[in-house]
Amino acid sequence: MRSIKLNQTLTCPNCAEPFDAEQWTFVNVTPNPELKDAALGGELNLFCCPHCSTFFHGENDFVYLDEQASLLIFVFSDKNQQDKKELLAKMQHDYEQLRDTVFKQLNLDFGPMCVFGLEELKEVVEKEQQRTDESEAIAAAAAALGLKVARLKPEWARERGFPLYTAAGTDETAASYAGSARKVLKSGLKSPLLKHFAEKMEGDGAKAPEVL
Numbered sequence: 001m002r003s004i005k006l007n008q009t010l011t012c013p014n015c016a017e018p019f020d021a022e023q024w025t026f027v028n029v030t031p032n033p034e035l036k037d038a039a040l041g042g043e044l045n046l047f048c049c050p051h052c053s054t055f056f057h058g059e060n061d062f063v064y065l066d067e068q069a070s071l072l073i074f075v076f077s078d079k080n081q082q083d084k085k086e087l088l089a090k091m092q093h094d095y096e097q098l099r100d101t102v103f104k105q106l107n108l109d110f111g112p113m114c115v116f117g118l119e120e121l122k123e124v125v126e127k128e129q130q131r132t133d134e135s136e137a138i139a140a141a142a143a144a145l146g147l148k149v150a151r152l153k154p155e156w157a158r159e160r161g162f163p164l165y166t167a168a169g170t171d172e173t174a175a176s177y178a179g180s181a182r183k184v185l186k187s188g189l190k191s192p193l194l195k196h197f198a199e200k201m202e203g204d205g206a207k208a209p210e211v212l
Contacts (some may be wrong), residue, residue, distance in 0.1 A: 001065075001106060003028050003035060010058060012049035019050050023058045030067040039064065039125050042118060057118055063098075064121060069128050069164075070110040070154035078117030088114060110155040128158070134193050135164035141189040142167035147180055153210040160200065163193040166209070174206035 004026040011018050023045050029036040038044045045058040064073040074091045095112045115121050139149045142165070150168035157164055167184050169176030178201035181194050200206060 001028050001031075001102070003032050008058075008060065010047060012051060012054055013056050014054035015049060015052040017049065017051040021047050021058075023060050023062070025060065025062050026065070027062060028065045028067070030065070036066070036125065039118075039121055040129070042122060044118060044121075064125075066125075066128070067106065069132065070158075071124070071128060072108065072110060072112045073121060073124060074112055074114040075118070075121050076114060076116050078120070081116045084116075131158070131164060131193065134191055137189065138163050138167075138184060138191055138194050139165040141184050141187055142180070145183060145187055147183065150177075150209070151212045153212055156210040161193065162197045162200075162209070163191065166194060166197055168211075169208075172208050174201040174208050177209055178202045178206075 003024065005022040006025050007020055008023050009018050010021050010023075024035070027035050027039075027044065029039075035044065042057075045060070045062070046055060047058060048055050059077040059079065061074065061076050064075055065071070072095070074087075074094070076087050080087060091112055091114050099108060113124075115124055142149050145167070148168040149165055151165055152162055154164055156162075166177065167180035169178075169180050178198045181198035181201065185191065185194060185198065197209075201209070
């Protein structure tokens, strides 16, 4: 699904002069990975006033989607944090409408989250990138040991502070997954995410992880 830009009239916060510019209203980084780089660099919806050359960020709300990471983020202006309760209700309403129409073709099986401002979006994207990098190191270490690699359900893993990948268990029990994770850790890999995963899988009453 393609990303969407709309032409809108902006007002420069420095000279108060209006001008027309295209703003992202829907960002899908799966087909447009350069937009993920723009989010990390703070360049999404960054404008330069043609009258006074002042740079500033647009304050329009938009939606950020990373299908591979199962991230659906509603980005609201940081000036509207006092309206968080109302905006969360709006987000849920908009998500349900989008899920049944625009997003129907994507078969999304994960829910939305919200942030206020581009800095919060950057923090979420950076944290997810760090999780991805560490998870790929886990997958490589498991494969080097001759272990099968399992991909955890991204939203489930993110909520629990787990990696995206782990060594698959010899069966479907939590204890088996914990044992496989411990093998990878004993190989010398330093991974706080995998260590946390192993500890939780070893806990009393632990349930098997949700895998794809």
